[in-house]
Amino acid sequence: MPRAAVPSRVYYADAAPPQPGPPARGRLWRVLGWLSVAMSVVLVGASLTAYGFWRRLDGQIDREHVDDRLGENRPAKLNNSLNILMMGSDSREGENARYGVEAGQRSDTTVLLHISPGGESAIGISFPRDSMVQMPQCEKKNGAKIPAQFGLINAAFANGGPACTWRTIESLTKIHVDHYVEVDFAGFKRVVDALDGVEICVPKPIDDPKAELHLKAGRQVVRGEQALGYVRTRYVLGDGSDLDRIKRQQAFMASVVKKATDKGMLTDPGRTYGFLSAATKSIKADDRLTLSVMQKLAGSLRGMSAGKVRFVTVPVQAFPQDKNRVQFDQAQAEPLFRAVREDNKLPEPAAPAPVVAQNGVRPVPPNQVKAGVFNATAMPGLAQRTADQLAERGFQIVKVGSTKKRYPRTQILYGVGAERQAARMALAVPGHPPRPWASAKPGYVYLVIGKDGAMLSGQNAAVPKVAGEVRADRDVCAHS
Known part of the structure; x- marks a missing residue:
């Protein structure tokens, strides 16, 4: 069922929602956005089914064998989900040499992409590069041993490459990682150009000669060198902290995923292949991420849309010995890790309309419900x-907003003549008996979300909401 359009304007009220109307160049930034390439390869690939196309794409991926360097006693796989560790490398070899000379390579961006069983949803979990963590013993390609150590999480990549980062993430989260994808920035410009540009939003004009970046304030589409300059700039946006950079990184990745999963892209085989060809030339992966695995993954993601992709940051707190460093907030991080480990069931289907009256009221179908959500x-x-x-389930969403007053409990309110519509809302959001509201517009239903939340019936709540998360379908200029 097609989704109903949802207005993005926000409304305020003192005690209750208003009546709804008609529907209405620093190293730290060098790899921002590169991981969106890897994520989009996974999501967009669902639309490309021709075996010959896949064979050509498969031959462009650089692969590495890492199984013998992941160690023993790895976390058990508890479900049928897929966990892909995505890392951004700032290597200056080959095509990357034009962006300066620096010895070695680091991973300043590490994201664990978790795809729920059946491809129902995806979440990208960012690990701040300034996190102080305990790293396990690792092994280099040449067999040299790297002793276990305590330090910055991105040291794992510098010490032992992708395999060491893989081993470290598994050790910290107890989440079984299935594959890794590494991305450098040489192919970034051609990938953005294959998408015909990516939309960004900046709060003020930018004039950064070091990054060769000159942007106006507000919403705009960036391409090529301009896009590269945007993700490289360091000093002219935000407060300069790693956590603030991650927020912008997630917003950029969300914008790329949104563009890459646009219907116009997915229904145009030429554009899809062009994008994937540019992207696969820019990634490196483990040798078990084979052609058959990619095809199987693509088939499971056919229902994926930007609205089902979100980005979160591992909850952290200040590191006591150094104010410029952070450490995991285990009290908040562990529930997130546990939810990913145990995300082993698909959401149940929405409850069907009852065949008999409920409390003397027979609910109408969702498409007959005009609702405001506050x-x-x-x-x-x-x-x-x-x-x-709610829109995905067929409800007509006519207003979305906030109330200035905070409520401890969620309420379902309705106007004259909307009793059956309210009954349908109560089926979708159980546990909140509807009640009439004298100030409501006749025929309308209001869902006012209180502190106890609004869990939809049949919704899989395994992976919890995280403060500050970013959804891939959000307005690029949204600040919350």
Whole structure:
């Protein structure tokens, strides 16, 4: 069923929602956005089914055998999900030499892409490069041993390459990683150009000669060198912290995924192949990420859309010995890791309309419900996410907004003549008995989300919401 359009404008009220109307050049930045290439290869590949195309793409990927360097006693695989470790390398070899001379290579961007069983949703978990962690013993390609050590998480890549980062992430999270993808930035410009540019939004004009970047304020599409300059700039955006950079990185990745999964891209085989060809020339992977694995993955992702992809950052807290470093906030990070480990079931289908009256009221179908969704909590973006989920189930979403007053419990309110519509909403969001509201517009239903949340029936709640997360379908200029 096609999704209903959801307005993005936000409304405020003192005590209750208003009546709805008609529907209405620093190293730290060098690899920002590169991982969106890897993620988009995975998602866009679902639309390309011709075996010959896949064979040509497969031959462009540089692969490495790492199994014998991952060690013993790895975390068990508890589900049918797929976990891909994505790393951005700032290597200056080959085509990358034009961007300066630096010995060795580092991974300043590390994201664990978790794809739920059946390709129902995906979440990219960013690991801040300034995180102080315990790294296990690693082994280099030549067999040399790297002793276990405590230090910055990105030292794992510098010490032992992708295999050492893979081993470190598994040790820290107890999540079984299936594959890795490494991306450098030589092919970044051609990938962005294959997408015909990527939309960004900047809060102020940018004039950064070091990054050769000159941008106006606001929404705009960047291509080629301009896109490269945007992801390389360091000093002219934000507060300069790693966590602030990650937010912008996630917004950029979200924009790339949104563009790459656009219907116009997915229904045009020529554009799809051009994008994937540019991307596969730019990635390196483990040798078990074979052609058959990629085809199987593509088949499982046919229903994936930008709205089902989100990005979060591992919860962290200040590192006591150094204010410029952070450490995992285990009390918040462990529930996230556990949810990924145990994400082993598909969401149940939405509850069908009952064949008999419920409390004397027979619910109408979702497409007959005109609803406003309002956030009465301090968590940003909650109303929009819930509205999107309801729209996917067929509800007519006519308003999305916030209330200035905070409510402890979620409420379903309805106007004159909307009792059956409210009954349908109560089926979709169980546990909140609907009640009439004298100020409501006749025929309309209001979902006011309180502190206790609004879990839709049949929704898989295994991977929890994380403060500050970014959805790939959000407005690029949204600040929350």
